[in-house]
Amino acid sequence: MDELKHTVRAGLWTSNPALVQVLGLCPLLAITTTAVNGFALGVATTAVLVVTNTVISLVRRTLVPVVRIPLFVLVIASLVTCIDLLTNAFLHELHQVLGLFIPLIVTNCAILAQAETVASRQRVSISAASGLAAGLGFCIVLVALGAMRELAGQGTLLAGTGLLLDAEEDPFRIELPFGGVLAAVLPPGAFFGLAVLLAIRNLLVRDEASAERFPIAQEPAGAAERSS
């Protein structure tokens, strides 16, 4: 039970893929122009993380360690392709909304990091839980960053909810009385927004025990990820 709790806490907070490991920046920065876009990518990424972690954990003992990384990439790419094809065929409405985001998930190295640090070492239940927690942690950051950039860039919040709910109008759209600054929606705005979120997190953890301040430093395997 403690192990599960630790896993969930790691995914959401202590080793959050976006805020602590700073992984998956390519989709993270590119997509978060609105909160709804962030949410859609977050949901798709979470689904993929759970599936890839489960499958890699299942086959972890048969993989030869020296070639494990290319094999993870192969497994992840194949599974993402399958998910893309099968949702297009059998969940067509959903694919209309999320389909654009699925190919971008292949570029997310947070998935490879999960495969390497968790799924290849832990049993299936822990790996799946870790995938779910890390995906949710990633999703929360995407929504927060999307909401910030949408507010600052367009002066709206939750624009595009109609697309998710298949409605003509956006039922929860909030309009602010100012138009916004275009820069927030363009790529530089993504970097500034993420910097603000990182700063907020660092402010929050500053008072915590020093052991928790640098959770990654405790795991030797995690050290290499930061550069990826």
Next chain:
Amino acid sequence: MDMPNASVVKTLVCVGLVAAGAALLVTGSYEASRERIAANERERLLESLASVLDPKLRERDLEPTHLTVTDRELLGTDDPVDVFVITDANGHPEAVILVPTAPDGYNAPIRLLVGLSPDGVLTGVRVLSHRETPGLGDAIELRKSRWILQFDGKSIDDPPAERWAVEKDGGAFQGLTGATITPRAIVRAVRNALVYFERHRDELYDAAARAAAATTD
């Protein structure tokens, strides 16, 4: 001396097995989903035909005559391209809809729906499927922005040929902030579809009349 060799063999077998498994998985889901995906897209195509027609025609029950044509250069794909011809009670053409592809989209080809009046004026253009970047290139979808509506009422001579380009390239069509490739690809594909229509208009009408006659007999 046996040890390294054994591990090389083991590695090769492992890589081979995983690769074969992955290939099987992808092939299997491709085969399992191919027909459903084609059927889904076809259904959506028929539903969306009306959206590119003249508003007067949209309210009628349409029974378009379906043709397929192939022109790699002007319609952007080697595959057969759908053409729908809508005729009035006397068999005179009232509208033509082409389904060309913009082969040079940013991430993948973009499929378009191009509606024309019989004299070659655009009555509407819509994007059927695309893989452009969410938040930038996807503004070509009508549900995300009104960009695609600027083609309404244009024809092959309006604007003149040298102005059939995005403003950035000295043309008459607006671009999209943060996306250069996408609008360029669509403007070129729409223009090519118009050229195709100019060259093959009579053939299309003849083929449609023959196909319509064949179904009523």
